[in-house]
Amino acid sequence: MNVSLYPYAERFPVVRSFPQSGRPREAVLSEIEAMSEVEDSPYHEGRISGSIYSGDEAHYAFLNEVFGHYSHANVLQRDMYPSATRFEGEIIAMTADLLHSPEPCGVLTSGGTESLMNPLLVYREWGRARGITQPNVVMPVTAHPALDKGAHYFGIELRKAAVTDQFVADMGSVRSLVDDNTVALVGSAGSYPHGAIDPIDELSALAVERGINLHVDGCLGAFILAWGEDLGHPVPVFDFRLPGVTSISADTHKYGFGLKGSSVLLYRNTDLRRLQYFIVPDWTGGLYTSPGMSGSRSGGVIAAAWAAMVTLGREGYLAIAADIFRTAAELRNVIEVHTELRPLGHSFFNVAFTTTDESGLDIFLLNDFLASRRWRLNGLQRPSAVHFCVTRPNTQPGVIERFAADLALAIEFARENVGTPAKSGAFYAGNVTREQIESGMAWWLDATQALPPLQQPPA
Ligand SMILES: Cc1ncc(COP(=O)(O)O)c(C=O)c1O
Structure with missing residues (x-):
């Protein structure tokens, strides 16, 4: 047993088998309250790096109320819950506006990892349509390992470029790794380890020169860096204003101040997004259509992300x-x-x-x-x-x-x-x-x- 990961054995009943009869809700709630209060206390004191992005209790209480209205709703069933489709479309439109997309085109995902894996699939399919059977993607060593995971799942070769002494992609190294099988480049804005912004303008120019794609990992940084320009900070342009940028991930569950379990993945155009849709027309269960990796999705998380954005506003x-x-x-x-x-x-x-x-x-x-x-x-x-x-x-x-x-x-x-x-x-x-x-x-x-x-x- 790992005490640091399970400190509750002495305080609460350990559930090792399916309980025959249920416990009273009040007892369960008081247990939950006791655990969450202790666990949240370091963040209330401001001692935590990352992880808790808003930390505004009134904001969370409001989002939880919103969540409650749709926690049970399945977004998959669009006819039952048109409000979820509204929230989803509007979250994508707001994020596209913030990141200067030519059109509001994207998908909602469950988080940064899914928002990094989907574009890898898309770029593999994009390459396949051009006869590339052994695709590779070039990214700096500092890019997030969810990309390694995606490359592993989808059979893509990842080529890792060196970084400079400022911990951003070394363009000489990136160039040396690109070849005719390269379907995409990746840059971060900013990176998980150092919060650094890769030279997205130079990556964009290279993508345009080679006629390939560029994903910007803004999972962590997009929803915070996007405000830098208006605040007078010299944040370099990292979004769709750069012509080579073909997709951007931006997590609503980080600096978007939503609840955990939501992220936005934007594409430059619908042709690219179409490549991540998955359809099985002849299944015995009926025509199956799916925009991404998840099947059922809770409307609660989506409603909460939307509510965070429209209540905070710019x-x-x-x-x-x-x-x-x-x-x-x-x-x-x-x-x-x-x-x-x-x-x-x-x-x-x-x-x-x-x-x-x-x-x-x-x-x-x-x-x-x-x-x-x-x-x-x-x-x-x-x-x-x-x-x-x-x-x-x-x-x-x-x-x-x-x-x-x-x-x-x-x-x-x-x-x-x-x-x-x-x-x-x-x-x-x-x-x-x-x-x-x-x-x-x-x-x-x-x-x-x-x-x-x-x-x-x-x-
Ligand atoms: C730059 C960056 N990309 C992707 C991710 C993965 O996000 P998630 O944990 O939501 O899957 C993170 C997480 O911190 C990140 O910092």
């Missing part, structure tokens, strides 16, 4: 984005004060940093100390580093000051413990110990492994 998003840009700049200043630390690349919202070689300090020892103060940063590798992806809860007054104080202590801690192996390491989506990483990943991937062991029957 003004609401701009106000929050202004706070996030400001906080990220403050964070960078706090880091740059220390000669022992070095920011990696440049980001408007996601600040990555490590220790300098001269300092001889282990960044993960610093992270151990910060973790002991309930800060939850994300560990990176190649090089070892951490990032702090700024979200709305981090913009509260006092958060950066508290972080600055703990960071100074963390440097002292790392200095005092030089040579001691750090507990934390580079692990995506979790603050776990190196020991846990080295023990194999089954405990993380398989939730049943966290359950307490079965009681042995008496001999």
Whole structure:
């Protein structure tokens, strides 16, 4: 049993088999409330990097009310729930408007991963129509592994380009990997590790020159970076204004401030989008048509994403984005004060940093100390580093000051413990110990492994 992933065995009944009779709703609700209150507390204090993007309790309460009206509704059944079709069309139209699409053309998906896998399928099919049977896609090493997953699922060769010392795609490397079987390029705006924006303009020019496609992974960054121009920040153009950009993913469940389980995938034109539709005309169950990977989808998540966008409006998003840009700049200043630390690349919202070689300090020892103060940063590798992806809860007054104080202590801690192996390491989506990483990943991937062991029957 993994206590850190299942801390409840002592407090609540462990359900190991299907209960014969149900428990009272009030009892179940109080259990839920007790767990969620404890689990949410670090984000309320602004100590979490990424993950919780809005953190506005009133906003969440409103979205949950909206969700409740449609949680049971299946978007697949468009005739029953025309409101879901309205929400979906309007979410796509609003996102297309924000990202300067020539026409509102896209699909809603369950999240960033699906919004990255679908375009890979589309570009494979696009290549197939041109006689390319062994397609490859070129992306920088910093692009998100959901693309590796998609390439693995769909039989596409992924070619990984080097990045510059600013952690953005090295165009010389990208060019050297492109050949006649390349169906698409990928760039991030911004990347998960460093929040960096790849040179999308140069990738676009290359895509146009080669007559191939370019997907921009804006899953993390699109809904925050898009406000930068209006706020006077020098965010480079990364959207459909660049002629080579053929698709963009933008997650409503991150800086779109919706509930988890929604993302927008935009295509430049309907010919491309058509390639992701899937139809089985002669099935015994009737003509089957499907726009993406999911079958049934909850109308609740879609309604909530729509409600987030229309209640906040441009003004609401701009106000929050202004706070996030400001906080990220403050964070960078706090880091740059220390000669022992070095920011990696440049980001408007996601600040990555490590220790300098001269300092001889282990960044993960610093992270151990910060973790002991309930800060939850994300560990990176190649090089070892951490990032702090700024979200709305981090913009509260006092958060950066508290972080600055703990960071100074963390440097002292790392200095005092030089040579001691750090507990934390580079692990995506979790603050776990190196020991846990080295023990194999089954405990993380398989939730049943966290359950307490079965009681042995008496001999
Ligand atoms: C740049 C980028 N792309 C894609 C994803 C994957 O998104 P999801 O976790 O919603 O599948 C993430 C997640 O953080 C990301 O940062």
